[in-house]
Amino acid sequence: MNAGYGLAVRWSLVDAAPDVAAELREYVVGTSMATFMFLDGLAFKTWRMREGEWFEGTYVFGDEQARDDFQEQFTGQAQTAPGSQIVGSAPEVIETFEVVAVAEGPAQFRRGAGPLSA
Numbered sequence: 001m002n003a004g005y006g007l008a009v010r011w012s013l014v015d016a017a018p019d020v021a022a023e024l025r026e027y028v029v030g031t032s033m034a035t036f037m038f039l040d041g042l043a044f045k046t047w048r049m050r051e052g053e054w055f056e057g058t059y060v061f062g063d064e065q066a067r068d069d070f071q072e073q074f075t076g077q078a079q080t081a082p083g084s085q086i087v088g089s090a091p092e093v094i095e096t097f098e099v100v101a102v103a104e105g106p107a108q109f110r111r112g113a114g115p116l117s118a
Contacts, residue, residue: 004043005061007058008093009057010055013050021051031082036059045060055087067096074094
């Protein structure tokens with residue numbers, strides 16, 4: 001039995017505008033987080049980024065049908081999705097995956113965004 005049904009959506013930032021990382025952070029915290037907090041079937045979503053390389057939305061759903069329904073809907077409008085509009089291109093990758101397990105440590109999830117110090 002797996003822990004969830006995942007979907008990864010990744011955009012390339014290689015040819016994106018220099019300020020796109022800041023725009024993506026602002027969009028995620030200002031708009032996108034609230035949208036996904038109430039998406040039926042979604043267990044959690046994370047937004048990952050390597051500035052100048054890629055930006056990714058990683059979704060984990062509680063059941064396969066919810067994931068597949070969301071993937072079908074998203075794929076149909078991927079070209080005009082907010083992430084695509086900000087980045088300036090459609091996602092390069094839209095792929096499903098199995099979530100084998102999730103462990104949440106003592107620090108728990110941090111909610112919000114901003115550059116992390118290395």
